Amino acid sequence: MADMVYKYSAMNGGKTINILQTIYSYEENNFKVVLIKSTKDTKGKDNILSLNGMSRKADICLKEDETLFQEKYYQIYYTAKAILVDEVELLNAKQIKELWMIAHLINVPVICYGLRSNFKGNIFSDGISQIFAMADHVEEIGSSSLCRCGKKAIFNARKENDKFTDVGPDLVIDDGTKEEYEYVPLCSDCYLKYIKINSNEAKKLTELVDKIK
Template identity: 35%
Template structure:
């Protein structure tokens, strides 16, 4: 029986590497995979899943026009994988659930749980509510050895705690941090 999986982690936790590894494992066995990524993620070109260590693969772009259920019904893949799932809409998460429930195709979505202010993204909110299985991909805090659970936005080495929810970036813009280090940096920023 197919399931909808949501695998979440902070920035720099290896989510994209995990997506690409999973695609490789299916394809190495001669199985078909549909790999999706939202159009909003344009760091390495729209429609490309890229890890920080340089591995990359072309993906199907998710935008308002795509019908993932229809595509899955036509293509009949063994599995569907998504990177940057936090950028999905409620309707797109519902499409993923429909794929699992009506076509019996497993769907594995990878993404952030919350933004740099600790607020859930729309896609993450609905994946947390609808996924059959929720798994954390772990990494360590940039400043100490605790588990990172938050994303800290930075500009020129200074932590930011206000701004637009979506700002595409990598290590130059975001650091994985534990709650204690996040709170410490936030407290220091408010003293300025």
């Protein structure tokens, strides 16, 4: 039976280009693929957009609590060689379990692309916890997402009105309509320096280090 694969990176890590290349490879060989995106991802509306300006229309735009187990969708899965999911962190845990079951019962590979953590440095969603628990393979996509210092980016930091922050609404999609928000990929050292250095934990540890010195 087919597997469910989870491919993650920090933002700007080449996820969408990777999906578009994968779709191209399948379609070049006359294999049909199904592209799924969440309607919560308002960027590009029904399309997925890569940073280099390429795009592809999604075959299924999945609503927040919609089930993947619907007759109209089964007909699509059965004719597909692969199911690809963009921004999988926007799906819920139930939808992830459904994708896993589709891979293993219908025998269609499911390849999901997404983020690991949110701007607070926590696991992005219940959907991401579920996919780490159930995916047959978990892969980090290259190291193309770089921090401003040049190291590999791990975190997806948020700026609100040009200031780094780890408080605020859980989900703000960067679709160009909310100018006060901006996302910045950061390495662990820079995430600590810009965001967590004023936390109680960091202050406590700094005090202890100073004492020992």
